[in-house]
Amino acid sequence: ALRLNQSQPAVSLALKRLRTILGDPLLVREKSGMVPTERALALLSHAKGALAEIDRMTFAPESFEPQTSRYEFRVGAPDYLAPMFISSVVERIRKEAPHLRLSLQSLGPNFDFERSLAEGDLDVVIGNWPEPPHRMHLSMLLEDEIVCLVGAGHPLARKGFTADDYQRAVHVVPMPYSMSQRGVIDTVLATHRLNRDERVVVQSFTMAPYLLQHSDLVFTTTRHFAQFYADLLPLVILPSPIPFPTMRFYQLWHERNHLSPAHRWIRRLLADCGKQIKPGS
Incomplete structure (x- = not known):
């Protein structure tokens, strides 16, 4: 009451x-x-x-003034985008819309992001899907190369890395953030009928690099994510011996927000930040 x-x-x-x-x-x-x-x-x-x-x-206002707006945008995204992408988004927002509020929601296997978009709990969802949901509006944000990350003392850091080595190695893998379909890496491995020993499973992508420092684990991830942690920790980036395609990240949004001036502004900002990230750079 x-x-x-x-x-x-x-x-x-x-x-x-x-x-x-x-x-x-x-x-x-x-x-x-x-x-x-x-x-x-x-x-x-x-x-x-x-x-x-x-x-x-x-x-809803007829126009959107980012410099004065106190609007709150709610964005769902996997946490491994934080070092290379979300950080640049936050930097742009702080410069262009200093009073705006940004609420970030991590994605997980039990999180129904399509429902959250449909019900208005989220404004935009960012992720990589082999087959993006067709019921939503979408645009591609960025592409990134898939590489392998190991500790500096790992035997594979000092020798050639073959597909056989990849299958014999022990891997740390993240929990999927979508239960409706396989991720890009798992899809490619299944297509080539390749198996990997997923010895350690982590809920957060950002936990994986720290587990590599003094272990024989291998982490398959995107280059920009790997580079951030290779500059921070004693880690080495190796070219993937498996022919993975570049990983594509999309932004999804619901019809309810399609014509909103505020949402058009945030989608353009996300797209601009995505253009700054080049595969393999």
């Missing part, structure tokens, strides 16, 4: 009307308090989308 700025009797009366109209109790009492029914949870996603659309129609 307090959050709705309504009295308790008014909220109770509204709930009673909804229960009558929908033929469902919507909220039931448990030991921990009132909890929603399955019907209420199903309705919630539709209600959030409808309310977000009404807000955008009612309050």
Whole structure:
């Protein structure tokens, strides 16, 4: 009642009307308090989308002034883009829109980013998919070469690196951030019927380089990510012996934000930052 700025009797009366109209109790009492029914949870996603659309129609400005705007953009992206890409995005935003707020959401296997875009919880999602979701608007942001990263004392750092070496090696791999399809690296390995020994699995990409320093692990990743940590830690970048294609990163957005001046501005800024990153540079 307090959050709705309504009295308790008014909220109770509204709930009673909804229960009558929908033929469902919507909220039931448990030991921990009132909890929603399955019907209420199903309705919630539709209600959030409808309310977000009404807000955008009612309050969306006709123009966007980045220098004075206090808008909040919500962007979903894998954490391995932070060193090479997100850092440049933040730098640009601080210069061009100093009052703007940026909320970054990490992607994970249990995170439904398509639903978050549809319901307005996220404005843009950035990632690499062999087959980008076709239900959203998208544009390609950048491409990057796939390489292997090892500790400076790794035997492979001092000899040639072959496909057989790759299969015999022990690997550290990140958890996938999409359960709907394989990542680019796994797709290529499956296509060539190659197996790798995935001995260590990490939830965060940024954890992997630190595990390479004093181990025999191999990490397959993008060149710009690898270069950042090779400059920071005693690590060596090796050309991949597997013919991986360049990894393509896209930005996705929902139709609800397609024509918004503010969202057009942030998408252009993301695209500009992506153009500064060249494969293999």
